[in-house]
Amino acid sequence: MVGLLLVVAIPFVTNIILSFTKWAGIGSPSFIGFDNYIRLLRDGNFWVSFLNSIAMIVSMALVPTAISLLLAALLSDFIGSKFGPRIASFFRAGFYLPQILPVTVVGILWGWILLPSSGVLNSVLDGAGLGALKSNWLGQPSTALAAVMAVMVWFQVGYCLVMFMAGLARTDPSLTEAASLDGATWPQRFFHVIIPQLKPEIYVVLLTTSITALKVFAPIFVLTKGGPGNATTVPSYFAWQNFFSKNQVGYGSTISTVMTILIIILAMIFLKVQSKGQEH
Amino acid sequence: MKIPSFRRRAAVVAAVAVSAVLALSGCGGPGGSNAGKTFTVWWFESPDSAMGVASAQVLKDFEAAHPGVKVKFEQKSFDQIQQSGTMILNSSSAPDVLEYAKGSATAGLAAKSGLLTDLTDVASKKGWDKKMAPSVAAVGHYDQRGVLGEGPLYGVPNYGEFVGVYYNKDMFAKYGVKVPTTLAGLESAMDAFVAKGVTPLTMSGAEYGANHLWYELALSQADRSWVDNFQLFKGPVNFNDKAWTFAAQTLVDWGKKGYFSQDSTGIKATDMLNAFTSGTSPMMVSGSWFDGQLKTGVKNFQWGEFQFPGNKLTAGSGGNIWVVPSKSENKDLAYDFINRTLETSNQNLLGNSGGVPVAADPAAVTDTHSRAAATTFKTLAGSDGLAYYPDWPAPGYYDQQVKALQGLLTGALTVKEFNDTISKPYEDYASQLK
Numbered sequence: 001m002v003g004l005l006l007v008v009a010i011p012f013v014t015n016i017i018l019s020f021t022k023w024a025g026i027g028s029p030s031f032i033g034f035d036n037y038i039r040l041l042r043d044g045n046f047w048v049s050f051l052n053s054i055a056m057i058v059s060m061a062l063v064p065t066a067i068s069l070l071l072a073a074l075l076s077d078f079i080g081s082k083f084g085p086r087i088a089s090f091f092r093a094g095f096y097l098p099q100i101l102p103v104t105v106v107g108i109l110w111g112w113i114l115l116p117s118s119g120v121l122n123s124v125l126d127g128a129g130l131g132a133l134k135s136n137w138l139g140q141p142s143t144a145l146a147a148v149m150a151v152m153v154w155f156q157v158g159y160c161l162v163m164f165m166a167g168l169a170r171t172d173p174s175l176t177e178a179a180s181l182d183g184a185t186w187p188q189r190f191f192h193v194i195i196p197q198l199k200p201e202i203y204v205v206l207l208t209t210s211i212t213a214l215k216v217f218a219p220i221f222v223l224t225k226g227g228p229g230n231a232t233t234v235p236s237y238f239a240w241q242n243f244f245s246k247n248q249v250g251y252g253s254t255i256s257t258v259m260t261i262l263i264i265i266l267a268m269i270f271l272k273v274q275s276k277g278q279e280h
Numbered sequence: 281m282k283i284p285s286f287r288r289r290a291a292v293v294a295a296v297a298v299s300a301v302l303a304l305s306g307c308g309g310p311g312g313s314n315a316g317k318t319f320t321v322w323w324f325e326s327p328d329s330a331m332g333v334a335s336a337q338v339l340k341d342f343e344a345a346h347p348g349v350k351v352k353f354e355q356k357s358f359d360q361i362q363q364s365g366t367m368i369l370n371s372s373s374a375p376d377v378l379e380y381a382k383g384s385a386t387a388g389l390a391a392k393s394g395l396l397t398d399l400t401d402v403a404s405k406k407g408w409d410k411k412m413a414p415s416v417a418a419v420g421h422y423d424q425r426g427v428l429g430e431g432p433l434y435g436v437p438n439y440g441e442f443v444g445v446y447y448n449k450d451m452f453a454k455y456g457v458k459v460p461t462t463l464a465g466l467e468s469a470m471d472a473f474v475a476k477g478v479t480p481l482t483m484s485g486a487e488y489g490a491n492h493l494w495y496e497l498a499l500s501q502a503d504r505s506w507v508d509n510f511q512l513f514k515g516p517v518n519f520n521d522k523a524w525t526f527a528a529q530t531l532v533d534w535g536k537k538g539y540f541s542q543d544s545t546g547i548k549a550t551d552m553l554n555a556f557t558s559g560t561s562p563m564m565v566s567g568s569w570f571d572g573q574l575k576t577g578v579k580n581f582q583w584g585e586f587q588f589p590g591n592k593l594t595a596g597s598g599g600n601i602w603v604v605p606s607k608s609e610n611k612d613l614a615y616d617f618i619n620r621t622l623e624t625s626n627q628n629l630l631g632n633s634g635g636v637p638v639a640a641d642p643a644a645v646t647d648t649h650s651r652a653a654a655t656t657f658k659t660l661a662g663s664d665g666l667a668y669y670p671d672w673p674a675p676g677y678y679d680q681q682v683k684a685l686q687g688l689l690t691g692a693l694t695v696k697e698f699n700d701t702i703s704k705p706y707e708d709y710a711s712q713l714k
Contacts, residue, residue, distance in 0.1 A: 026366045026393045115551070116543030139486060139546025140690040225679060227486070228545055228686030229693070244363040246676035247389060 012260075018253035025249045036254035046255065049226075049233040052145065053214055056234060059149035060156050060213035065205055067153070068160035071095065073194050075161075076168045077176065077186075092165055096158035107222025110151050114138050138224055141231040148223055148232050155219065156212075160205050167201035168194070203274040207267060214263050235259045315348030319613050323379035324356045324600075330572055330635025331439055331599070335379075337629055338620045349613065362386060369395040374605040377614035380435060382419040382600050385675035387435055388426030390603070396434040397604040402615050403433050411622050411639040413661035416440055416598035418668075425713050428672065429512040435601025438621040440636040440657045442596025442666065443492045443567045445589070446574065449582040451478070451562040462590045463500055470539045473562055479538065482561035484552035485545035490531070490685040491678070492595050493565045495670040498527035499593040507593060507667045513710055519703035520696065528688055528695040535689055545686045553577070567595070568653050572634030575649060585649075587656065593667040596660060598638065674709035 019036055023029035040046050080088040098106065113120040114137040122134045137147040175197070179189045195202075217236035220226060226233035226241070235255055243252035321339060325331035343351050354375070361368075362381045368374060369390055380387050380396075390396050399420070403409045409417065416437060423431030445466075447459070455476055460466040473480040483489045499507070501523040509515040518524075534540065541547075549566075556564040557577040565588065574583060588594055602621060604614040620626060624644075627637040631645035636657045645651045660666050671678035684701040687693035693701060 024366075024389060024393075026370055026389065026395070111548075114546070116546040117541065117551075117555075136543045136546040136690075139543060139686065141687065141692045142690075225682075227679075227683040228690060229683050241676055241679065245385075245679060246674075247366075247385065248675075 015253045015260075016257055018250055019257045021250045021253075023249045024247040025243075029250065032250070036251050037258075039251065040254050040258060045230055045233065045238060046235070048230045049235045049238045052232060052234050055145055055149060056152065056213040056216050057210050059152040060216065061206055061209035063153050064156035064160045064209065065202065068157050068164050068205075069195065069198070069202070070190075071157070071161055072164035072168055072198075073190050076165060077189075077194075088165075092161060095161045098155045099158045103218040104222055106151075106155065106219065110223060111138070114147055139228060141229050144224055144228055144231045148220065151223065152213075152216075152219065156209060160209065163201050163205050164198060167198045171197040199277060200274075203270065203277065207270045207274075210266060210270075211263055214259060214266070314346055314610070314613060316350075317348075317610055317613070318350045318352060319346070319610050319617075320352045320354070320375035321377055321617065322354050322356050322361075322375045324358045324361055325379065327355070328572075330630050330633035333633040334438070334626055334630035334635065335621070338617065338626055341620055341626075342617055345616070346613065366390050366393060366395060369605050369607070372607070374607045376608040376610045377602060377604055377617050379600050380603045382428075382435065382437070382597070383672050384422070384426055384428045385672075385677075387419075387601060387603065388422045388428055389675075391422035391432075391434040392424060392426035395606055397606055397608065397611060397614075398432045398434060399436065399604065399615075399618075400433045403436070406615065406619050408436055408619070408622055409433075412437070412598065413638075413658075415664050415666045416638050416661050418666075419598040420601050427513055427713065428668075429508075435603040436618050436622070437598030437601050438618075438627070438638060439599040439630055440596070440638050440661065441568045441599055442636070442657055442660055443496060443565065443594055444585045444587050444656070446556060446564045446566065446570070446583060446585050448556070448559060448562045449584055451559070451581070455562075457562070459584075459586050460589045466589045467539075470534075470537075470563075474538050478562060479541055480562055481534075481540040482547075482552045482555035482564045483540035483544040484547045484549045485682075485686055485689055486547055487549040487552075487682065488678070489547075489549060489552050489566060490544065490689065491670050491681050492567065494527050494531050494685060495595050495667075496565060496588045496591060497530050498523045498670075499595070499667050500588070500591050501526045502593060502667075504593070504664060511668050511673055513673070513713060517703075517706065517710075519699045519706070524699055524702070525695060528698050531685075532688060532695065545689050556583075568636050568657070571636075571649060571653055575634055575647075585652065585656075592663070593665050594660060595669050596657070596666045597668045598666075599636075674705050677705055677709075680705050 018029060020031060020033060021029035022032050022035075075088045075091055079091065101109075116122065116136040116139055119137070121137065125131060125133050135143050138144050171194075176189050176193050179193050184192070215236055216234055217240065220232055220234050220237050221240075224232045226237045236259070239252045239255040239259070241252075242248040242255065319342075323332075323335050325335060327333075327336070339351065339353055343349075356378075358381065361379070365380060365386060366389055370393075380390065387396070399408075417433065418429045419437050420433050420435035421429055421431050422434055423429075451457075451473075452459070455472060455478070457469045457472050458465075460469045470480040481493075483493060505515070506523060510517050535542065535544075552564060552566070553570055553573060555561045557574065559578075559581050602618045604611055604618075608614055622639050624639065624641055627640035628644040631637040631640045631650045631654050632647055634647070634650060636650075636653050637645070638657075638661075640654055642651060642654055642658070645654050671681055681702065684693065684698055687701070688695070688698040
């Protein structure tokens with residue numbers, strides 16, 4: 001209780017109070033009412049970062065969830081039954097690896113892979129005779145966001161996969177067996193048997209990954225620092241920039257407060273939809 | 281930081297003898313009043329850099345001179361000081377003396393918040409102001425708005441840095457290219473390399489390489505008052521004027537002519553350096569902080585440096601500064617520490633370790649590269665040719681410039697849009713200063 005108060009409640013309230021002030025992080029804050037909020041609504045950079053947040057939800061929540069569902073079904077249904085549970089576990093662990101690597105390592109690693117001149121990806125493309133596809137991945141606005149999104153998919157798949165495999169271990173295998181005896185094809189089984197059974201896990205995974213996506217900071221920081229231009233800026237990075245490099249603590253607090261409110265609203269909507277889904 | 285015990289003993293004996301003499305003559309000795317105190321020093325230069333080597337020597341000498349004082353050193357990182365410096369200075373755990381990031385947004389903020397000791401009187405008493413050229417000392421002066429260049433002295437730089445053109449002498453000889461002395465000459469030299477299928481410049485657009493090149497190009501069309509208006513807020517700044525427009529347009533043209541790779545916007549500073557040290561790029565526009573790494577890194581060719589052709593002004597300044605926090609309880613000891621960093625012997629050591637000293641005896645700097653750098657810096661400082669760095673005026677400006685330059689070089693921004701993008705953070709901050 002004391003811990004919660006110290007680590008969550010007090011900073012949270014302080015942050016809200018600071019969002020109504022102008023403060024450089026030192027000296028005394030001056031109260032300016034809603035000025036920061038008005039500035040935020042007019043700030044083009046914030047809206048760009050907000051749109052990029054939506055791209056992050058796509059690449060950190062929606063796409064990994066879809067890919068992981070398919071992978072989980074394949075691993076448990078196909079690989080697991082054909083090659084035994086050990087091979088399936090090996091794959092699961094492999095997909096989970098990005099989650100346990102320190103983010104800085106991920107940043108440096110992908111930085112090397114995506115380097116324009118001597119990067120691994122461009123060298124591979126060259127070797128495969130696909131030199132025309134080579135690109136300055138993180139260095140130009142047209143490809144930077146897509147490159148970061150691809151890295152985020154790679155990063156998130158493991159987490160979703162482990163959740164879904166745990167879910168499948170809970171479900172009754174006789175259902176899928178019965179369906180296949182009735183002549184259902186694999187896609188039919190996947191859509192009509194496996195997915196409905198995993199509904200609770202899908203809700204949890206979508207909610208947690210969406211929140212992670214809205215809060216994402218470290219991967220952006222190590223990969224692109226929000227550049228080139230504002231192509232990959234996200235709200236957390238934007239808040240950090242105001243807090244620490246521009247010494248505009250009040251404005252940084254405003255961005256954090258707005259993001260917190262958005263995340264709470266998102267979570268409430270999810271929980272509503274989830275309870276409705278379970279009633280059905 | 282242990283001194284061999286016999287040396288320590290000798291130092292103690294010497295100090296005791298000196299104190300005894302001083303006591304007899306009625307003066308307070310250095311060992312006397314400070315005995316039993318703990319003196320804390322922080323810096324962020326890496327141990328193997330010239331500045332790190334020189335500072336370590338200062339610490340050694342300091343310990344020997346104050347045997348009764350317990351000296352505590354902590355290695356910090358630049359980012360720690362850059363991002364949480366003011367919070368540290370404002371806390372009870374501030375050190376007695378530390379290296380601080382220069383510039384209005386960092387040291388300026390700390391100075392105007394009353395967190396740093398005014399060193400103006402100490403500097404004139406100990407003669408520091410005589411040792412540093414005014415344009416070098418500028419990084420230590422901050423006015424009540426926190427703007428660099430004027431006002432009391434709050435920090436003391438003990439090294440310098442400047443931007444120039446590093447070149448591969450072997451490649452120049454192989455392709456018959458001469459060292460250019462004008463901007464047009466530099467373009468012809470680059471044309472000659474391009475004609476042979478060689479990309480003349482290695483350039484980092486994901487970090488500060490592009491910022492420096494862009495600023496050098498602007499400075500080629502600028503004078504001192506232009507710099508003072510931009511850096512010190514002395515007058516109006518028009519970001520669509522001749523100098524800024526020329527710089528942005530020329531950078532775009534150079535990219536199109538293949539003077540640097542189209543991939544530059546994804547290249548970091550280390551990669552830029554590697555392209556030069558590996559001998560694949562004939563030229564690199566960057567700063568003297570790379571001297572040490574070039575000395576150890578370049579194995580297979582001769583290299584040299586020339587000033588950005590035709591420029592009377594160049595990016596450069598005094599280095600990061602030694603400051604004394606207001607909360608320091610051992611200010612006299614802190615002054616003594618700073619004094620030692622400016623002593624000729626320590627300055628010579630800094631020069632011979634690959635740094636650019638501010639008060640060395642050039643004759644005592646034996647390494648040819650270091651001597652050339654020290655001489656160039658002295659000339660620049662003497663002729664008021666140091667124009668600081670393009671990101672100094674506003675907090676958080678560096679990141680915004682890097683991103684805007686990436687936009688300019690990839691064609692996402694036109695020259696006009698780029699100039700407007702650059703002007704916004706500057707105008708925002710300038711309006712807060714009024």
